[in-house]
Amino acid sequence: MTRLRKRVLAGLSPGRRSKYALIVFWLVLVSAAGPLAVKLTEVQQNDTLGALPATAESSRAAQRAQQAFPDSRQPLAVVVYVRDGGLTDADRARSEQDRAAFVRYADGGQVSPPIPSADGQALLLSFPVAGDDEQRTEAATQIKQRLTADPPAGLRIALTGQVGADDDVSEAFGGMDTTLLLATAGTVALLLLVTYRSPVLWLVPLVTVGLANQLAGAVVYLLAKHAGLAVDFQSQTIMTVLVFGVGVDYALLLIARYREELRRHADRHAAMAVALRRSYGAIAASAATVVLGLLCLLAADLPSTRGLGPVGAVGIGAAFLAMTTLLPAVLVLFGRWLFWPFVPRHVPDAAGVDVAAQHGVWRRVAGLVGRWPRPVWLGTAAALIVLSFGIGNLSIGLPGEETFTTEVGSITGQRMIEAHYPGGTVEPVEILAAAGPADQVVAAARTVPGVAEVGAPQLSADGRWVRVTAVLADVPDSDAALATVTRLRDAVHAVPDGQALVGGFSAHVLDEERTVNRDNRLVAPLVLAVVFLVLVLLLRALVAPLLLLVSVVLSYLAALGAAGFILAAIGYPKLFVGNPLQTFLFLVALGVDYTIFLVTRAREETARRGHRPGVLHALTVTGGVVTSAGVVLAATFGALSVLPLVPSVQMAVIVSVGVLLDTFVVRTLLVPALALELGRRTWWPSALSRPSFRPVPSGAVERAPVGR
Helix, strand or coil, X not given: CCHHHHHHHHHHCCCCCHHHHHHHHHHHHHHHHHHHHCCHHHHCCHXXXXXXXXXXXXXXXXXXXXXXXXXXXXXXXXXXXXXXXXCCHHHHHHHHHHHHHHCCCECCCCCCCCEECCCCCEEEEEEEECCCHHHHHHHHHHHHHXXXXXXXXXXXXXXXXXXXXXXXXXXXXXXXXXXHHHHHHHHHHHHHHHHHCCCCCCXXXXXXXXXXXXXXXXXXXXXXXXXXXXXXHHHHHHHHHHHHHHHHHHHHHHHHHHHHXXXXXXXXXXXXXXXXXXXXXXXXXXXXXXXXXXXXXXXXXXXXXXXXXXXXXXXXXXXXXXXXXXXXXXXXXXXXXXXXXXXXXXXXXXXXXXXXXXXXXXXXXXXXXXXXXXXXXXXXXXXXXXXXXXXXXXXXXXXXXXXXXXXXXXXXXXXHHHHHCCCCCCCCEEEEEECCCXXXXXXXXXXXXXXXXXXXXXXXXXXXXXXXXXXXXXXXXXXXXXXXXXXXXXHHHCCCCCCCEEECHHHHHHHHXXXXXXXXXXXXXXXXXXXXXXXXXXXXXXXXXXXXHHXXXXXXXXXXXXXXXXXXXXXXXXXXXXXXXXXXXXXXXXXXXXXXXXXXXXXXXXXXXXXXXXXXXXXXXXXXXHHHHXXXXXXXXXXXXXXXXXXXXXXXXXXXXXXXXXXXXXXXXXXXXXXXXXXXXXXXXXXXXXXXXXXXXXXXXXXXXXXX
């Protein structure tokens, strides 16, 4: 440890006077941050959740349509009426009454007559809704109220289209930010209470991480308000989970080391100074790994993925700052009694006490690994590989009608339409082309298999462009529809001077898949490279970082496979396209945390005891705290399952399973067994790997300067 680092940590460590300054500083900071944090929802840009890069063909088509047809870009409200066995005159009269009432909401003040289905069992009424987001929300509410008011007996009515879907999302997520926060905090509180078995101690990390979350929210709000940072509901949700999960992990690590040092030091300030010094490296490396991994998302093209990076990084930074400054100050302020009824007492000759003897279960686990390292790592690796076979249960691409965990009105309406009309009726694709060869573009589109109907070209006001709608025969975001879009693009692109662009919902889904595939190929290797670099700098070795990197990748594949079995069982095996990359980031960056906590302690103990006893001692003394940290983080991510959205449930399952595998299998068995198998070569090329290296016992208790 360099002298500079020692001086920095001595300055951070709360002394007899400085602890009060740190607490006052945080009180002032949080009092300023609180009012800003509550405004975070005001700057959310939830349209980025479905946005694509400007270079995507569907984005360019939308931009051209906006310029050429500026008065027809309002979202559609689609009302479907269905009566099994055939519509009655009363049903048709009701649709006409609704049509007349909906004129007040329609852009342009007109609503076209309803379109009957070929089987005579359904009517379809659609119109663009005027106004801004707030006005459309109010309109959707009033439309729903009218549709549910005394419909003819046996007539089923539903509101769908973009207006209906947007309203369903708004209703589903109303108050969900508070629900998620309460679920996360409640989960963490329960686990801390079980971990510490103290009526008081659990409050300290919980309150501290809550204040860190307020700070993170305020910083993100300011960046969104004044620096153009894009924040949406997804990124804010994940930020909350990260702050609580990672922050409590850091707290568990620091408190465990502080408890250990309280037995060696009569002065709690000296004990905290040593505890902070010895745990700071692992905590800082963990925070740096996650922050840099999140910032790798800035290389992604998908806006929702790219925006998650800096928002999550701010959350990790706030958690790190709170847990290395505020938490130590509060712990020292209240003293040993916080641990009641298991108060750590000072033992004068604690330097000679076998700390490992106090960890009975983990000493036996270390004994198992030490006796049979090769069978342990071979068996563990084989089990992880077997679990990875579950990936075959998963597929990429979540259909729109399966996005919610419960049935909502817009999905019901979509299914009603699919039963009586061509699959793409509500969401036709749009062809934007030059006006000159418009007839050739239309003719080319009509020859494409999978295109059910091609409308007449609509000329723009300046006469330069035409817009042509094409109804697909298949459900808009199905594989068959996406294949049709590809064929349609090939056909219309081939028209000379047509300058044709194909947009619309199905085209958007196709471009989204292609964008995500590009992001996966670029960002995943970048995350691995960043994590490897951090590990090399932390451990000052090459073999150990490679070992850890391989272990977390294998753990990720096993987590995805195990989640495949679970998600298939609960009915959600079709993954949202953005989930594989995001869960990969979390499991690599967060999963390596637990091995960082283990291996940094192993390196410290190897310098004192030698390689084999150092690795086993590190496994013994870190087992309890790291396991608790893993369970807390897994449960925290599990809180995402309270959201009524299938992608959130999928992320909760994948990350929670992966963290538990990292905690109980990779960190506990695989990594230490491999380290014993490799011997001191694990630390190559550092001095610890050389045959001439001799351990330097710690001897007397490390003295720590006590700050003022």
